[in-house]
């Protein structure tokens with residue numbers, strides 16, 4: 001009897017591990033490791049052109065170029081660009097987007113997944129004397145998600161082409177996104193959707209918002225059908241014109257796509273006390289919420305990739 005119970009127990013454990021290996025679509029440990037490295041003090045807040053920014057670029061290049069199926073659309077996966085700094089009015093040269101492309105299995109149309117990897121660098125110290133603005137939530141979280149989503153789709157080929165762009169100089173006025181849409185490797189009409197991720201890793205209410213469906217209700221009907229998880233709730237909103245700071249339509253890189261009339265969806269959490277403070281650090285993120293949120297974005301991308309072809 002005891003031995004039978006043990007055997008049954010073993011069979012159930014093996015089955016659970018087998019099922020679990022399929023349910024696990026995002027590697028949560030790798031996701032957290034990316035976030036921890038990108039937001040470490042060593043990278044000094046990833047200000048464009050800084051030593052920390054170059055280290056972040058090297059990390060992104062190493063991760064993306066090692067994936068199967070991935071093709072560069074710009075030489076060595078790097079799109080360099082220049083822009084005028086809004087504050088100093090001086091030109092900034094050689095800011096860099098890191099861009100990788102996974103060709104679609106059935107469609108020439110493209111889904112563009114974006115996250116800015118830059119942050120504001122070293123600045124005024126807070127009351128504890130910390131002067132490194134780590135930007136863990138803003139936006140090492142979106143950048144780490146971009147890496148693991150690219151890893152997923154490099155092994156599970158999407159039907160649409162998927163372009164993964166880690167963007168520079170968002171904090172200086174969406175400059176990387178503007179450079180990308182102004183020098184896009186395909187006609188912009190070929191883009192069916194931009195999915196932008198900026199701040200994904202902490203929420204007391206365990207809520208992530210998707211903004212953009214006010215303009216593009218066709219996406220809402222697709223996302224509404226995604227089965228609910230437990231760790232992160234998807235909420236619609238923050239896209240109603242005339243609501244001031246509550247309207248996030250131009251609050252991050254998707255704004256550059258919006259200006260060019262390219263449909264977008266923006267995933268992000270509401271602002272928190274550590275927003276744009278040195279205390280936006282790895283220790284403050286909510287790991288379980290973060291992992292659930294990235295799983296939710298993966299489910300969203302899979303649903304959109306399948307459903308948009310039916311139109």
Ligand SMILES: [Zn+2]
Pocket residue numbers: 116138139170198199252
């Ligand atoms: Zn941001």
